[in-house]
Amino acid sequence: MRExxxxxxxxxxxxxxxxxxxxxxxxxxxxxxDRLVLMPGGKMCFMELKAPGRKPRPLQVWRIEQLRALGFKVYVVDGKEExxxxxxxx
Incomplete structure (x- = not known):
């Protein structure tokens, strides 16, 4: 599956x-x-979507860590089942 x-x-x-x-x-x-996910009830997260088996680039890892340090949920997703x-x- 492609990204x-x-x-x-x-x-x-x-x-x-x-x-x-x-x-x-x-x-x-x-x-x-890649995505800002907004759900009913004021729930939200960020999603970085990758082709199966692919990993975030170093700059993306840094940005993900920065957002998590601010208290945001950030998910790296590489499959539909997640x-x-x-x-x-x-």
């Missing part, structure tokens, strides 16, 4: 649970996660 296919699937599943999976682009701030568990964890 873009995982993004489409993730967006579809999040929407089916009443949420939004917004493409997160921050000009001038490299390495931000999405349901993340939704349940929110």
């Amino acid at each position: 873009r296919d995982l993004e489409r699937y993730t967006t579809m599943v999040i929407k089916s649970h009443g949420g939004l999976a917004l493409k997160f682009i921050s000009p001038g701030c490299a390495g931000v996660p 999405i349901g568990g993340i939704i349940n964890a929110l």
Whole structure:
């Protein structure tokens, strides 16, 4: 599965649970996660989506650690089977 296919699937599943999976682009701030996930009840997280077996680049790892240090939930996802568990964890 390619990363873009995982993004489409993730967006579809999040929407089916009443949420939004917004493409997160921050000009001038490299390495931000791919998606900002907003769920009913004010629950949110960031998702970095990767093709199966792929890992985040060093800058992405640094940015993920920075967001987690600020108290945000950030998930690195490389398979469809992970999405349901993340939704349940929110």
